[in-house]
Structures are given as C-alpha cells and as structure tokens.
Amino acid sequence: DGGITQSPKYLFRKEGQNVTLSCEQNLNHDAMYWYRQDPGQGLRLIYYSQIVNDFQKGDIAEGYSVSREKKESFPLTVTSAQKNPTAFYLCASSSRTGRNSPLHFGNGTRLTVT
Amino acid sequence: AQKITQTQPGMFVQEKEAVTLDCTYDTSDQSYGLFWYKQPSSGEMIFLIYQGSYDEQNATEGRYSLNFQKARKSANLVISASQLGDSAMYFCAMREGPGYNTDKLIFGTGTRLQVFP
Numbered sequence: 001d002g003g004i005t006q007s008p009k010y011l012f013r014k015e016g017q018n019v020t021l022s023c024e025q026n027l028n029h030d031a032m033y034w035y036r037q038d039p040g041q042g043l044r045l046i047y048y049s050q051i052v053n054d055f056q057k058g059d060i061a062e063g064y065s066v067s068r069e070k071k072e073s074f075p076l077t078v079t080s081a082q083k084n085p086t087a088f089y090l091c092a093s094s095s096r097t098g099r100n101s102p103l104h105f106g107n108g109t110r111l112t113v114t
Numbered sequence: 115a116q117k118i119t120q121t122q123p124g125m126f127v128q129e130k131e132a133v134t135l136d137c138t139y140d141t142s143d144q145s146y147g148l149f150w151y152k153q154p155s156s157g158e159m160i161f162l163i164y165q166g167s168y169d170e171q172n173a174t175e176g177r178y179s180l181n182f183q184k185a186r187k188s189a190n191l192v193i194s195a196s197q198l199g200d201s202a203m204y205f206c207a208m209r210e211g212p213g214y215n216t217d218k219l220i221f222g223t224g225t226r227l228q229v230f231p
Binding site for chain 2: 042043088090100101104108
C-alpha cells in the first residue's frame with residue numbers, strides 16, 4: 001500500500017547532538033512538508049519542498065535543515081541550534097500544489113532531547 | 115497573513131448526538147481551501163473533508179459536513195451521529211493558492227472532542 005513512512009517512531013538524543021528524522025513516501029507526490037507539534041497545540045510548518053532539489057522555509061525553520069535529493073525522500077535534521085527540539089514531528093506530502101490538495105501525513109516521530 | 119482560529123479547546127458530546135466544531139479563518143486571498151483533520155491519540159493525521167472558497171455547496175463526507183459561511187469567514191465541522199471512535203483532536207486548516215510560494219497548509223490549535231456513552 002502507498003503511504004508515508006516516518007522512522008523511528010520514538011527518538012531520544014542528548015542535548016548538543018544533531019539528529020536526522022527520516023521521511024519516505026511512495027505516493028509519487030511532488031510536494032513534501034515537515035511540521036512540528038507541541039503538546040496541546042496545532043501544527044507549525046518547518047520546511048516544505050515542491051520539487052526535487054528545492055525547498056522553502058516555513059514559519060519555524062531556525063535550527064532545522066532539510067534536503068530533497070530524491071522525490072521519495074525528505075529528511076529533516078534537528079540541529080543543536082534548535083533551542084527546544086523536544087516535540088512531535090510530522091511529515092506530509094501532497095500530489096500537486098493548489099488549494100484543493102489535501103496533505104497526507106505519516107505517523108510521526110516523537111523526539112525527546114535531554 | 116492567513117490565520118486559523120479554533121476557540122473551543124474541548125467539547126463533549128453524547129454518543130449518537132451531533133456536534134459542531136467551530137473554525138474561523140482570516141485571509142486576503144479570494145482563492146483558498148479549507149480542510150479538517152482528525153488526530154487520534156496515536157498521533158496520525160487523518161484527512162476528513164475539504165471546502166473550496168468558490169464551492170457554492172457545503173461539503174459532505176459521510177457523517178461529516180462543513181458549514182461554510184464565506185461572509186463570516188467560518189468553516190465549522192458538523193459530525194452527525196457521534197461515535198465513541200470520534201474521540202480525538204480535530205484541526206481546521208487553510209491553504210491559499212494556487213501559487214508556488216503560498217503552497218502550505220496553516221493549522222488552528224485544535225479542538226479535543228470527547229464522546230461519551
């Protein structure tokens with residue numbers, strides 16, 4: 001079945017370490033997104049990419065980096081510069097740009113940094 | 115700048131009753147889309163329903179319907195015949211476009227719905 005795979009489901013890191021969250025999709029979608037969710041809050045956009053080798057900053061890009069070398073993959077690196085990295089991270093994709101395209105989400109990665 | 119507001123942090127509804135979850139939005143664009151997502155405790159985001167700004171009729175998907183009032187900039191989700199499995203967080207979201215640099219979905223803070231027997 002087609003879908004979006006995020007791994008791992010739970011991730012633990014020490015403060016000061018960079019960590020990369022994986023996101024792979026086999027839906028043949030052009031656009032991919034990373035969102036951050038804090039407890040009791042909505043989703044905030046970190047980065048998004050509409051085509052391979054191109055991406056744009058979202059509302060809270062500081063302390064994060066991404067790459068889009070393949071259509072299927074959009075990994076997110078949480079760097080040591082991110083002051084509050086502990087959160088739930090959701091990856092999403094959509095088939096085309098435009099106002100009527102829903103985003104399809106992965107199951108998320110819960111990152112804990114101590 | 116676009117903005118989504120959900121003023122109900124939590125709602126309770128009895129099984130088999132209908133419930134309305136409120137959503138208001140703010141945008142200067144004439145072309146936009148409104149979405150509702152469900153997030154169970156497991157964390158995944160499930161797409162429920164979509165309403166386009168130019169759609170004249172309210173969207174419906176099974177037990178879900180969207181009460182779209184464009185002049186009031188509201189897009190309330192109505193769940194009919196609530197089920198215990200409807201207990202979850204519900205998010206309203208908006209997407210402006212089409213447009214290369216505006217292709218992103220903005221979310222509200224969500225409403226936690228609890229269905230009781």
